[in-house]
Amino acid sequence: MTDKAPKSTETDPKDFRPEARAPRGFADKRASQIAAERRLITAVSKVYEDFGFEALQTSAFEYADALGKFLPDADRPNVGVFAVEDDADSEGKNGQWMALRYDHTAPLARFAAQNWDGLPKPFRRYAFGPVWRNEKPGPGRLREFMQCDADTVGTDRPEADAEIIALAVAGFKAAGLPAGSTVLKINNRKLLNGLLNSLGVVDAGQQMGVLRAIDKLDRLGLTGVELLLGGGRKDESGDFTKGANLNDAAIAAVLAFVAAGNAERSVVLDRLAAVLANSPEGMAGLDDLSRIGATLNGLGVGEADAIFDPSIVRGLEYYTGAVFEAELLLETRDEKGELVKFGSVGGGGRYDDLVARFTGEKVPATGFSFGVSRLAAALALTEAGKASPVRGPVVIIAFSDSDMGEYFKLASEIRAAGIPAEVYLGRSGMKAQMKYADRRLSPAVAMIGGDELANGTVTIKDLDLGREMAAEISDNKAWREGRPGQVTLPRQEAINHLKTIVKSL
RNA sequence: GCCGUCUUAGCUCACUUGGUAGAGCGCCAGAUUGUGGCUCUGGAGGUAGCUGGUUCGAAACCAGCAGACGGUACCA
Numbered sequence A: 001m002t003d004k005a006p007k008s009t010e011t012d013p014k015d016f017r018p019e020a021r022a023p024r025g026f027a028d029k030r031a032s033q034i035a036a037e038r039r040l041i042t043a044v045s046k047v048y049e050d051f052g053f054e055a056l057q058t059s060a061f062e063y064a065d066a067l068g069k070f071l072p073d074a075d076r077p078n079v080g081v082f083a084v085e086d087d088a089d090s091e092g093k094n095g096q097w098m099a100l101r102y103d104h105t106a107p108l109a110r111f112a113a114q115n116w117d118g119l120p121k122p123f124r125r126y127a128f129g130p131v132w133r134n135e136k137p138g139p140g141r142l143r144e145f146m147q148c149d150a151d152t153v154g155t156d157r158p159e160a161d162a163e164i165i166a167l168a169v170a171g172f173k174a175a176g177l178p179a180g181s182t183v184l185k186i187n188n189r190k191l192l193n194g195l196l197n198s199l200g201v202v203d204a205g206q207q208m209g210v211l212r213a214i215d216k217l218d219r220l221g222l223t224g225v226e227l228l229l230g231g232g233r234k235d236e237s238g239d240f241t242k243g244a245n246l247n248d249a250a251i252a253a254v255l256a257f258v259a260a261g262n263a264e265r266s267v268v269l270d271r272l273a274a275v276l277a278n279s280p281e282g283m284a285g286l287d288d289l290s291r292i293g294a295t296l297n298g299l300g301v302g303e304a305d306a307i308f309d310p311s312i313v314r315g316l317e318y319y320t321g322a323v324f325e326a327e328l329l330l331e332t333r334d335e336k337g338e339l340v341k342f343g344s345v346g347g348g349g350r351y352d353d354l355v356a357r358f359t360g361e362k363v364p365a366t367g368f369s370f371g372v373s374r375l376a377a378a379l380a381l382t383e384a385g386k387a388s389p390v391r392g393p394v395v396i397i398a399f400s401d402s403d404m405g406e407y408f409k410l411a412s413e414i415r416a417a418g419i420p421a422e423v424y425l426g427r428s429g430m431k432a433q434m435k436y437a438d439r440r441l442s443p444a445v446a447m448i449g450g451d452e453l454a455n456g457t458v459t460i461k462d463l464d465l466g467r468e469m470a471a472e473i474s475d476n477k478a479w480r481e482g483r484p485g486q487v488t489l490p491r492q493e494a495i496n497h498l499k500t501i502v503k504s505l
Numbered sequence B: 001g002c003c004g005u006c007u008u009a010g011c012u013c014a015c016u017u018g019g020u021a022g023a024g025c026g027c028c029a030g031a032u033u034g035u036g037g038c039u040c041u042g043g044a045g046g047u048a049g050c051u052g053g054u055u056c057g058a059a060a061c062c063a064g065c066a067g068a069c070g071g072u073a074c075c076a
Helices: A031-050 A105-118 A158-174 A189-198 A204-215 A217-229 A248-258 A265-275 A280-299 A372-380 A401-416 A430-439 A450-455 A463-470 A476-482 A491-503
Strands: A061-063 A083-085 A097-100 A123-132 A144-153 A182-188 A232-234 A240-242 A306-308 A322-328 A344-350 A365-371 A394-396 A421-423 A444-447 A457-462 A486-490
Touching: A031 A123, A031 A144, A031 A158, A031 A372, A061 A105, A105 A123, A105 A144, A105 A365, A144 A158, A144 A372, A158 A182, A158 A280, A158 A306, A158 A322, A158 A344, A158 A365, A182 A189, A182 A280, A189 A204, A189 A248, A189 A280, A204 A217, A204 A248, A217 A232, A217 A248, A248 A265, A265 A280, A265 A306, A280 A306, A280 A322, A322 A365, A344 A372, A365 A372, A394 A401, A394 A430, A401 A421, A401 A491, A430 A444, A444 A491, A450 A457, A457 A463, A457 A491, A486 A491
Parallel strands: A182 A306, A394 A421, A394 A444
Antiparallel strands: A061 A097, A083 A097, A123 A144, A144 A365, A182 A322, A232 A240, A322 A344, A344 A365, A444 A457, A457 A486
């Protein structure tokens, strides 16, 4: 391959400099963001455990066939998921495709099917961790994000759905969201399926079209949905979206169905009963819904927290009954003051066929997924959630190479007192070291210079106090020599002083 | 995926219709040999997204590609 030699020095490998950037759709997280997500996960996990769900962690990768219908095919192995082909075997046969999980539900179905005989039933577990989707990223929409799920596998009782809803509501409260900032919207797939079947709309493609149209209600309004149910709709950019091609009577019925929401749960049930009178399947769904309502009443879940909304669709084809969607109502604005719409911060529903894909045995299941990353991002934009910055350690100033041992000894003593501490490990002078501590948002700096060493003392500078005092000093010399917030104390007293500084944070 | 807009320093953006780049902020240093802020002074940092074309000459004009943003579709 000598003809493939580099054409010039610019293609010489040793001159190649990769551009330092995160992959598209992936984001780095700094300490304060990690802390915010951890707080959410801890709070929500606690709620899940209080309700009796046990923790479960499964692998990031699953065999593609276990992930369901989104498995890659030969032509497009990566659409939707991040997939790799496992090593080929010794006979050179193709390896199996594996893909990163795109949610926690499909791995749960696999786990439940694999371990079914040994599990207590119904099996109730929660899981949290990153999931990955290989699709176009956007603001608030990354290709790697955190979810926290709870599911009940092995019961078809609507009460299980109601409990999952109550769990979600309690989870949002535990996450520190003010009352009224989220609402759980509940629907049931059987309602619309029943309605469509009773209207003679039985074509699968047509039914999907109806779901897609209804899903756009919040954005396009009733008139937009009407167009999409019929012939189709042309948007402002001139792009034409094909409609579901229903006849006028069917369109009217679907619109009446969709418009039945926006009222108390019991009122919505009454309205739906009128629309669905001709449909046995619809009435069955309605019965499920009313039992969910009764259980929610028993659990004390109010109308402000959970409502029935026939326009909720959820794209997932695997949902077979109840579906839930958590909508964030908080008004969030970005740094520029622009309104940011976060929309859905969680969702779920009943999927009665997922485990059966593996075992052939019908195992009903229901669950909810909490959108940790998106919720953390939303909270960060609210006053209450303004990321409290992560404070750094006490920084011990390194004056001279020969005394490093003494600095590390002090660091150990401070840590033993329960306070994070570190010795400055760079090679810069004192000024830079102070600046370093300032940037780390350290509560204090500890100094053992020649004077302190001779006297067995430590000098502690309270950086917050110093900052406050600095506001009134404009002369730099006065500021420096005044040493605001600084005291020199015998060693043990100095550590006690650090304790009081840290305690007041 | 489709349509549109955009891409100049780490960030936010300029550069009077083609004559090889500037500001603010940030960063580093000094004023201040053991003191973070303020102020002043200085400095580093750019093959103008990439590739090709037009031109004596391109950040600017044209084409392709990549990326970002907005809309739309899809969304487990």
